[in-house]
Amino acid sequence: MTSCADFRERWLERPPARGERCGAGAHAERCPACRAWVERVEAAVRLVGGLSRPSVPAELEGRVAARLAPGEGGPAEAPAGAAPEPGEGSGGRVAGLLASLERVPAPAVLERLVAEELAAPEAARSRRFAGSLQRAAAPSELASALEAQILRLLPPGRRRRLLVPLAAAAAALVVATAALVLVPERREERGRPFEVRYARGAEELHPLARTLVLSLRGGEPPPAEPAEENSEEAG
């Protein structure tokens, strides 16, 4: 016995010929749901098939050709050896004018970007997304705030014994953070025809760049204040 799914699949693959009722024989005659389905599909087919296909206005080709033609308002004269223009009124007139336009080579970086995208689209996309994110620097108060939280969790008796090693760990954290912040990071930019270095300080900024950046900020802000000393339960 033909199921509704089978009937509908076969109907779509081979619709009934004109005059043939629904196809697939007895199933459609017995199944109101499938008969209704057939009617809906046929109505959709008639609707889409009856849509008008807009065509390009007749004057468009002439306007495009006039724009492309050499002379005032158009591109430069066609280079020597360019393909001769086809006859007036033919559809090839525009094609001929397009063929005579000067070809501007795509920048070399475009070929590399397209190749990266085609070779590994997900990797290229995630690299571009991650590369476009702004890097947030950890605030300098983080180390002292973390230390204070840890000390609060410890019983008072243990705080004094652990203070020195905790202070050493916090100092190491600050030193490591400072190293990351101050030491320029040299990063291999795969495929770039130049080397890229990352700096965090503003000392190397060109005066023009500095002017532009500070203008976007509205002016030069005060320097960041040093982190406050942790005075809680120090002794």
Next chain:
Amino acid sequence: MRPLDLLPAAWAAAALLALGACGGDASFETETGVEASASDGLAPVFDAVASAPWTTRHRGIRRFTSTYGSSLLSYREEVATDGEGRFSLEPVELLSAAPGGAATFFLLQGLREGFLFRYRDFAVRDLAAFHASYVATDLDSAVDVAGRACQRYLVHRADGGDRWTISVDAETGLVLAYERRDERDELLARLEYESFEPDPDLSDVVWYVSPNQETTLDPSADLAAQLDFEPHVPTILPPGFVLAKAATLVDPEGRTWLDLVHTDGVEPLFFLHVGAAPDPAGMPEDARLGDEVVVHEMAPATVVQGTLRGREVLVVGTVGIDPLLDLIESALP
């Protein structure tokens, strides 16, 4: 033609109709107002916003505050425009700490007057790019700013990023107040007029004059024909950005720079390079040897500066690092 062949088209047409009702240029009610692409019903508003700073004669005191990188900077300034392209922008009161104190701050702000007026604040810098990339929401909220009736709008790029809430003077189209917030809704910058004179006496105004011999070029024409050196023009720009302005500047060392200002309609992006060609005798055989750029991140912008093919190059923009590196690479000969 089999019905099976037409069914995908029918479903696609239905999907497109559904998508068209949800996005693009369609309007629909939101909780806070009517959202629309910047290209439809709000177009006249933003057409006025684009031209108002250059065509409106006015004078006023306004307060600027920024919190980029968690550093607070706040001051008052006096602005004046003659409606014919001239402007004046002078700080009058420092409201927060600044390196070197108020006197140094005022002096340095004076050196940046042109850049501050043109690029610090929210502005529609290219109408076509703005309509293509930005979404504006009418917040359906009238506010009074410095005694002027204003309408509020929320503006942001269609693909995300910082959001601007602007108050537009209903009569002139000037943005009399704005807030800029990031995607976490953290306040980045704010400007608000505290006083506004619509037809003031401007006889005592000292109009801005460029200190760096700026010469404007026609960005739509061949730049090489307008310069006495070969320009390097980026051909790969971040999404939505277009070339809006081209000019030459002379730095304090007497070197001429080509300054190409791009915009996505609101955000500026600067690409500059020194115009003088390097002395071939001093260049290594392989000109790529020693090509290096350094990236600095200073909120809200990223700076890429370096020497490429023997010429100094600068790029400053609020987009990410990779788009700026792609831009530089596309400008290389």
